[in-house]
Amino acid sequence: MAHFPSSFLDEVLSRTDIVELIAHHVQLKKSGNNFMGLCPFHHEKSPSFSVSADKQLFYCFGCGKGGGAFQFLMDHDGYSFPEVVEYLAEKAGLTVPQSAAPDADEQAKRKRALDLLDRVTEAFAKVLVAEEGLAGRDYFHRRKLPDDLIRKYRLGFAPPGYGFLARSMGRDERVLAQLEAVGLLFKGERGYADRFRGRVIFPIRDRRGQVVGFGGRILDQGEPKYLNSPETPFFHKSDLLYGFSEHRDEIRKRKLLLVVEGYMDVLALAAHDLPVGLAPLGTAIGERQVREILRLNDAPVFCFDGDRAGKQASWRALERMLPVLDAEHGPRFLYLPEGEDPDSLLQREGGAAFIQRIENEAKPVLKTWIDGLLNLAGRGPEGRARMAKKADAMLATMKDDYLRQAWRLEAENVTKLHLKDAVKPRKATPRRGIGGIAPDAKLREDFVAALVQNPARVQALPAGAEQFFLDDDGLNQLYTRVLHISADDKHPIQTLINAFPEDERIPRWATQAETTDDEFCGLLLAIEQENIKRRLRQGDLSTEEITRLKRREIEINRQRRG
Ligand SMILES: [Zn+2]
Structure with a gap:
């Protein structure tokens, strides 16, 4: 990093x-x-x-x-x-x-490559509206994509035959080599050759909206039906989702996310006022993509074709999902009627009917799992045993303990068999959190919170305060970091957040009502007292030290009463 x-x-x-x-x-x-x-x-x-x-x-x-x-x-x-x-x-x-940026060269190379990809996107889009692009236009119009949508998603057309990119990007050897590096040209027997020919083009953008690769669908007979850019340093199929940068905000706004299988499904949804579709790039959906999807929406709907391939694809998606899933998530699975895909259904029924179908037919993930297990295992006692075995193996990949227990019970209900308890032993650390906080823990949190709110208070700490022990490791680390914030740090809270990006307490403390100086003094005395008691309990102290600590304790008691 x-x-x-x-x-x-x-x-x-x-x-x-x-x-x-x-x-x-x-x-x-x-x-x-x-x-x-x-x-x-x-x-x-x-x-x-x-x-x-x-x-x-x-x-x-x-x-x-x-x-x-x-x-x-x-x-x-x-x-x-x-x-x-x-x-x-x-x-x-x-x-x-x-x-x-030790790799300033790399950066510059990357920027050049992205610029080039952008220009190629433009070139493909231009062909689509030119005479040469009639076949591509026909295709999109047959699929009922309006022109503004074609522009918005920067759809294009790669004409048949070789030489289009050299013609439109120039025959400069360096440019050609770059086009090869981004996967648009490959070296054939007679020099560079275009990878995409006679295909409609779907530019694929990364999270920032930059085009990083392309998908192309063949128009005539031919194989493969869909072709994608090869993997390049910035085009990783398993990291990207088609529609992500275009639909992210709308997905959040409408609290609706539909995962579909292909580019045309994503676009058909958008054409029916459902710009909330995402699709993997022609491959089975992977764990990183599932993670991204669940981060964007906690109840996405995965739409699959109703045929055998669709069932297999949904099962794979479900398997990828288990390590990521927790009790806050409620993904659903929708199987479309055989022979249909979202595109064909939307053409026939429209967007409202599609949403209605989801409401009526989408199954919760747990039900999908149980049905899938029943399907795989078959009937009879042997089937139940097979099912229990498979369920066990899958449950073991789940990260959420409670969800796993809930699913296990469900599987036991169906198999009438005892499943192994796959709960991993937990470390016996005291739970943090506002709910079950113990009084002492609350004191320590309040103390650190007061320091986070105003790190200048570090100056007011008594000698030896750096040895205060706050029991909970996270809190101790945070405390130590606060002690070391430099006095001329203009954004101390940001410094802390950068140091502990996972710790949600820091922004909470920083935004809640600020601890007053009086309150802080009280907290400090209480913490000091607690630490003196701890020291005295530890033994291994000289008589002098014991006397000093006891004297200080009496002082503190007096101050706290006064
Ligand atoms: Zn919130």
Whole structure:
């Protein structure tokens, strides 16, 4: 991972307005010092998602998600940390420092390649509306795609025969080599040859909306029916979903996500006012894609053809889903009538009927699982045994303990057999969280929270405070980090969030009502007292040390009473 100097991260943040950034995705209303809106990370009817312009933080009181601008883009759009930094730096007109980008050459190469892909996209799109593209236009019009949609998705046409790219991109040897590197040309016996010929073209964009590859469907008879760009450094089929960057916001807004099998299904949905479809790129759906889908929507509907191949594909998707699934998710599976796909059904029945069909026929994932097991195992005692065995193996891949137990019970009901308890032994760590917090733990949390809210308070800590022990490892680490925040750090909270991106407490503390100085003094004394007791219990102290600690304890008691 690229290492960015903290001064650079500060600079990026100081030029980024989190309110403006989030307002692109969430409708925000001013409320006191903050802005409020409907949380994009969980379903809700009344706003509990707050954004603070002063602190440049967001926090949801409903689901506990929170953080700064970096965190928002990572959670909301699935960017990696370096991607977020690069993206926001670029928006702010900053150049990523050389030290952070040791492969400046790589970067430049990547940019050239993406520019080239964009120009090729343009060239394919131009052909589609020219005389040469009549066959492609016919195809899309037969499939009832309106022209504005064709433009929006930048659909194109690769004419039959060789030489189109050389003609439109120039015969410069370097350009040709680049076209080969991005998978658009390959070296044949007579020099470079076009990969896509006589095909309608579906540009495939990454999360940032940049075209990184293409899918092409043949028009005449021929094989393969669908052809994709080969894997390149920025085109990884198993990471991408067709429609993702185009539909992300609409999926969140409508709280509806339909996973379909092909490009044309995604587009047919969009043409019927359902711009909420995503499709894998001609391959079976993988775990990373499932993760992405569930991050975007917790109750996606997976649509499959009703034939044997569709059943197999759905079973594979279900298997990929198990390691990711938790009790918050409610994916459903819809099998279409045999011989139909979403495109054909939409043409015949329209969008409203399609949604109605989902409401009536989509099965919850658990039901899909049980039905699938019954199908695979067959009848009789042997069938039940086979089913139990298969269920066991699949349950073992589930990450959510409680969900696994619930599913296991369901499978036992059907098989009438005892399944193995696949629950992994848990470490006996005390549970954190607002609900079951013990009084002492609450004290320690409040103490660290007060420091996070105002790291300057570190100066007020007594000697030896760096040895305070806060029991819970996470809290201890956080505390140690707070102690080491430099006095001239302009964004101490952001520094902490960067150091502990997973810790949802930091943004919560930073946005909740600030601890007063009086309260902080009380917390500090209580923590110190607790630590003295702990030290005294430990033994191995000199008589002098014991006397000192006891004296301090008496002092503290006096202060706390007074
Ligand atoms: Zn939320």
